[in-house]
Amino acid sequence: MYSLHEIKTRGxxxxxxxxxxxxxxxxxxxxxxxxxxKDIKKLSSLSNTKxxxxxxxxxxxxxxxxxxxxxxxxxxxxxxxxxxxxSHAPEIVALAHQLGAYQKxxxxxxxxxxxxxxxxxxxxxxxxxxxxxxxxxGTGTCLHELSVFVALCRxxxxxxxxxxxxxxxxxxxxxxxxDDPMVKKWSDAMGYFMIHGEAEAYVDGKxxxxxxxxxxxxxxxxxxxxxxFGEDSIGIWFSVIPGTxxxxxxxxxxxxxxxxxxxxxxxxxxxxxxxxxxxxIKLGRKILAEKGEKEYDAEIRxxxxxxxxxxxxxxxxxxxxxx
Amino acid sequence: xxxxxxxxxxxxxxxxxxxxxxxxxxxxxxxxxxxLFRIPLDDAKxxxxxxxxxxxxxxxxxxxxxxxxxxxxxxxxxxxxxxxDLDKIxxxxxxxxxxxxNGKEFATWLANIYTGDLPKIVIKQKKxxxxxxxxxxxxxxxIVTYSSGTGxxxxxxxxxxRTFLNSxxxxxxxxxxxxxxxxxxxSYGYLLMPNPRKNFIxxxxxxxxxxxxxxxxxxxxxxxxxxxxxxxTMGGAGGIKSKFVRxxxxxxxxxxxxxxxxxxxxxENTDHxxxxxxxxxxxxxxxxxxxKQGRTFNFGERGGVGTGGGWKIxxxxxxxxxxxxxxxxxVLGFKDKYILDIYGMVEGNGWMxxxxxxxxxxxxxxxxxxxxxxxEFKPADYGExxxxxxxxxxxxxxPGFIVTGDRVRLLKRCPVCDRPGPVLEPEVKxxxxxxxxGCAEEVRKMLSSDLGS
Ligand SMILES: [Zn+2]
Numbered sequence: 001m002y003s004l005h006e007i008k009t010r011g012x013x014x015x016x017x018x019x020x021x022x023x024x025x026x027x028x029x030x031x032x033x034x035x036x037x038k039d040i041k042k043l044s045s046l047s048n049t050k051x052x053x054x055x056x057x058x059x060x061x062x063x064x065x066x067x068x069x070x071x072x073x074x075x076x077x078x079x080x081x082x083x084x085x086x087s088h089a090p091e092i093v094a095l096a097h098q099l100g101a102y103q104k105x106x107x108x109x110x111x112x113x114x115x116x117x118x119x120x121x122x123x124x125x126x127x128x129x130x131x132x133x134x135x136x137x138g139t140g141t142c143l144h145e146l147s148v149f150v151a152l153c154r155x156x157x158x159x160x161x162x163x164x165x166x167x168x169x170x171x172x173x174x175x176x177x178x179d180d181p182m183v184k185k186w187s188d189a190m191g192y193f194m195i196h197g198e199a200e201a202y203v204d205g206k207x208x209x210x211x212x213x214x215x216x217x218x219x220x221x222x223x224x225x226x227x228x229f230g231e232d233s234i235g236i237w238f239s240v241i242p243g244t245x246x247x248x249x250x251x252x253x254x255x256x257x258x259x260x261x262x263x264x265x266x267x268x269x270x271x272x273x274x275x276x277x278x279x280x281i282k283l284g285r286k287i288l289a290e291k292g293e294k295e296y297d298a299e300i301r302x303x304x305x306x307x308x309x310x311x312x313x314x315x316x317x318x319x320x321x322x323x
Numbered sequence: 324x325x326x327x328x329x330x331x332x333x334x335x336x337x338x339x340x341x342x343x344x345x346x347x348x349x350x351x352x353x354x355x356x357x358x359l360f361r362i363p364l365d366d367a368k369x370x371x372x373x374x375x376x377x378x379x380x381x382x383x384x385x386x387x388x389x390x391x392x393x394x395x396x397x398x399x400x401x402x403x404x405x406x407x408d409l410d411k412i413x414x415x416x417x418x419x420x421x422x423x424x425n426g427k428e429f430a431t432w433l434a435n436i437y438t439g440d441l442p443k444i445v446i447k448q449k450k451x452x453x454x455x456x457x458x459x460x461x462x463x464x465x466i467v468t469y470s471s472g473t474g475x476x477x478x479x480x481x482x483x484x485r486t487f488l489n490s491x492x493x494x495x496x497x498x499x500x501x502x503x504x505x506x507x508x509x510s511y512g513y514l515l516m517p518n519p520r521k522n523f524i525x526x527x528x529x530x531x532x533x534x535x536x537x538x539x540x541x542x543x544x545x546x547x548x549x550x551x552x553x554x555x556t557m558g559g560a561g562g563i564k565s566k567f568v569r570x571x572x573x574x575x576x577x578x579x580x581x582x583x584x585x586x587x588x589x590x591e592n593t594d595h596x597x598x599x600x601x602x603x604x605x606x607x608x609x610x611x612x613x614x615k616q617g618r619t620f621n622f623g624e625r626g627g628v629g630t631g632g633g634w635k636i637x638x639x640x641x642x643x644x645x646x647x648x649x650x651x652x653x654v655l656g657f658k659d660k661y662i663l664d665i666y667g668m669v670e671g672n673g674w675m676x677x678x679x680x681x682x683x684x685x686x687x688x689x690x691x692x693x694x695x696x697x698x699e700f701k702p703a704d705y706g707e708x709x710x711x712x713x714x715x716x717x718x719x720x721x722p723g724f725i726v727t728g729d730r731v732r733l734l735k736r737c738p739v740c741d742r743p744g745p746v747l748e749p750e751v752k753x754x755x756x757x758x759x760x761g762c763a764e765e766v767r768k769m770l771s772s773d774l775g776s
Binding site for chain 2: 309312313314315316318319320321322323
């Protein structure tokens with residue numbers, strides 16, 4: 001499927017940090033599965049789920065592609081297609097053009113791509129697949145959404161990459177995601193091994209952070225500010241385990257395996273989580289409709305003091321490392 | 324009967340080395356008042372302002388990370404003029420103490436939390452484990468205690484000697500005051516915790532003072548319990564090694580219960596005073612076994628219990644504190660007034676203790692300020708449920724201004740007894756979405772094989 005050369009150069013092998021996170025993630029998941037065999041049997045049948053998840057309609061139309069559309073074909077780091085992120089795919093190229101590729105400035109285009117990925121794509125737990133599929137469905141995990149944003153930027157000739165890390169689950173999210181007993185057990189067992197991410201686009205000589213994962217409705221539904229283009233959500237509404245941030249060109253092997261495993265063993269759990277996400281969106285939409293997005297955001301930011309002091313890792317001369 | 328002043332004076336003599344240094348606000352607010360829970364409110368308010376402000380200035384001036392945090396909040400020592408201003412001191416979420424890297428960086432992270440100059444700390448290993456780093460700090464005189472939540476993620480807090488002694492002094496004095504006139508040095512104790520001399524689990528470590536306050540103390544868990552061991556038994560790791568660990572823990576727990584019963588028998592027909600201090604579920608397991616054998620004891624006024632944290636008895640069973648007291652009365656024959664629960668946490672040095680009359684958790688208020696925060700992290704009124712936060716004037720080696728994940732209700736004064744200060748409802752819960760934790764919970768999980776069932 002991938003050539004050895006591609007695997008090596010585009011960084012498909014998980015970096016050491018990610019390997020560690022994956023290792024513990026699998027251990028934790030395995031433990032939950034083994035210690036909850038009975039429940040798992042129940043959850044493996046969708047008929048046992050309380051309510052079924054129905055994928056909401058796609059929020060956008062995919063524009064028509066034509067052969068004359070320009071796209072970036074450079075084989076350069078952060079510009080070329082990578083795993084699940086085919087920036088040459090006709091759907092991506094067409095959409096990039098609709099969003100103003102090669103017409104707008106880099107900054108304007110990246111912002112437009114950010115707004116698209118943030119607002120139009122809906123969170124749904126499912127195994128990873130290519131950006132074409134994500135666009136067809138209109139849904140995906142945060143990693144799917146990141147890939148769409150990254151692909152759009154790359155198609156338009158703007159360097160883009162992933163920023164992956166292990167985050168601290170915020171309460172509002174653990175209520176939605178961990179409301180399901182199985183996910184709760186898993187996230188408890190996982191502790192901090194929750195992989196989440198943002199994207200970064202290289203605009204005017206600077207990497208701009210883009211928190212495309214949560215839609216404004218979901219942020220409103222969890223009482224957090226609506227993160228903007230260039231605004232890092234780290235420190236605004238959650239904290240990251242120091243030393244886990246990885247800035248990478250591509251998603252790597254292993255990440256998908258975990259998702260696939262959960263999907264296979266406990267589809268009812270996944271279904272339940274997805275239904276919860278829709279509830280959260282509904283709640284957030286109501287809040288935004290009542291207050292207005294701008295007003296909501298201004299109000300929440302006023303009340304939203306940075307609750308997390310920055311952990312510091314400044315060298316202290318009193319500590320002597322002998323080796 | 325001795326009066327309270329001479330009773331506490333006796334305690335001070337036994338635990339002299341723990342008394343705060345003279346000429347500090349803490350000496351005035353913690354050592355001088357003989358009954359910490361009956362200081363007239365007006366006097367206590369002055370002490371509280373002085374002690375906490377003094378502590379804030381110390382951290383503001385000597386801790387880079389906290390200084391920056393205050394700057395972000397545009398808060399500086401000049402902003403503190405009254406006791407109410409104290410509420411605006413920037414609070415650190417307890418989660419902060421869990422966000423650490425591993426290996427060498429862990430040592431650096433700890434050093435950056437620490438307020439003031441560190442002694443020289445030598446890390447010998449190329450890839451130090453958490454336990455290696457803790458040991459290195461300990462060799463340099465800094466005690467890194469911990470407590471953990473789920474996933475084997477620990478909360479680490481660095482304490483210098485002074486801060487640690489403060490914490491121990493507060494614990495001993497608060498408890499001994501509440502059981503007045505029960506305490507005497509010539510008595511026998513059983514520590515239901517890992518041996519503090521070999522361990523760094525916080526609540527366990529802080530009760531080291533028990534060995535000085537009571538002549539003869541036995542220890543239930545006499546081995547070193549490492550962070551690695553806890554991770555293995557708490558689910559942070561799997562594999563054959565941890566299965567072995569759990570199996571041996573199970574074997575050891577059985578013997579532990581039998582040892583405690585033998586100890587009770589030894590003191591049964593004497594005039595000795597006995598106390599249990601530590602994790603409630605160990606004593607619960609002892610009582611379950613006794614009940615199965617149809618046996619009871621009748622220690623009457625000769626028995627006392629101080630429990631701490633962890634009211635989960637089994638994986639899915641939580642026992643109400645009041646039921647536990649009834650059990651102790653029925654099975655061991657202790658008096659209700661001498662069965663008190665203590666609430667504290669690894670990030671703080673203040674201990675809340677039940678009053679014997681109403682079993683409300685009395686908060687020391689002359690050097691420590693309790694707060695309850697609403698969902699937006701703003702101070703809530705008395706009587707409201709919310710998140711527990713505190714300003715701890717006894718923390719010298721790290722800023723003790725902390726928001727916890729515990730859900731509490733703070734009352735202006737005790738509905739039952741006549742002590743004037745604030746109290747918390749008798750039972751503390753974890754806020755929604757927070758880890759279950761507490762040192763006793765940790766020990767319980769470690770020995771989690773179905774004790775006594
Ligand atoms: Zn009371």
